[in-house]
Amino acid sequence: MSIQDRLAAGAATWCAPLTCKPLSEDEAAEIAPLFKALADPVRLRLLSLIASHEGGEVCVCDLTVAFDVTPPTISHHLKVLRQAGLIEGDRRGTWVYYRANPEVLAKLAAVIGPAPAVQAGTA
């Protein structure tokens, strides 16, 4: 069975807050800004780079060299991620060090729910 078939089969019984019952206005208002913060490819890659970095944090000096955009653009995207609560930053000397906020990522994951194949594997 292909991954597509497994996804489709699992999706038939998939139950996550987003797909199991209608989100309330309050829930949608709380979650939408997180999606908005992730609605840009550079921000997605920045968050992924920060979250997956060894040691759990990244110096902004290492982020700016990893992208083909200007440092001010990186700063803008980091600010958006930070304002959404997806990352946190600490200044130490010259540089700011960023780390992902696992609680906010968990909130996002909990609303969308595990991929169907996960659910099937743990049922």
Add this chain to the structure above:
Amino acid sequence: MSIQDRLAAGAATWCAPLTCKPLSEDEAAEIAPLFKALADPVRLRLLSLIASHEGGEVCVCDLTVAFDVTPPTISHHLKVLRQAGLIEGDRRGTWVYYRANPEVLAKLAAVIGPAPAVQAGTA
């Protein structure tokens, strides 16, 4: 490694692509439009209402009465969700009937990964 490959690999380790290793430019470009489509509270609620509806589909006539916005606004948001591939619609007579696209929702869930509690249970 493609998102599909990561899905397959993830089935064994349950390491979320977003947080386990940096997303590639191609992956980020593929996923960002999905987040953009969900970056609005009304669209989030529309998708949730459609995905959770008994029978798996909803008449647009039932959607317009469920929200405190004008029918043209609902139509606009449905178009955005449809263009992102998150929902599909069929016209039958006077009305269009919408259903969620489980494969696209599964792709989103697979990138974000399971919530930590699920991850811990399957580690």
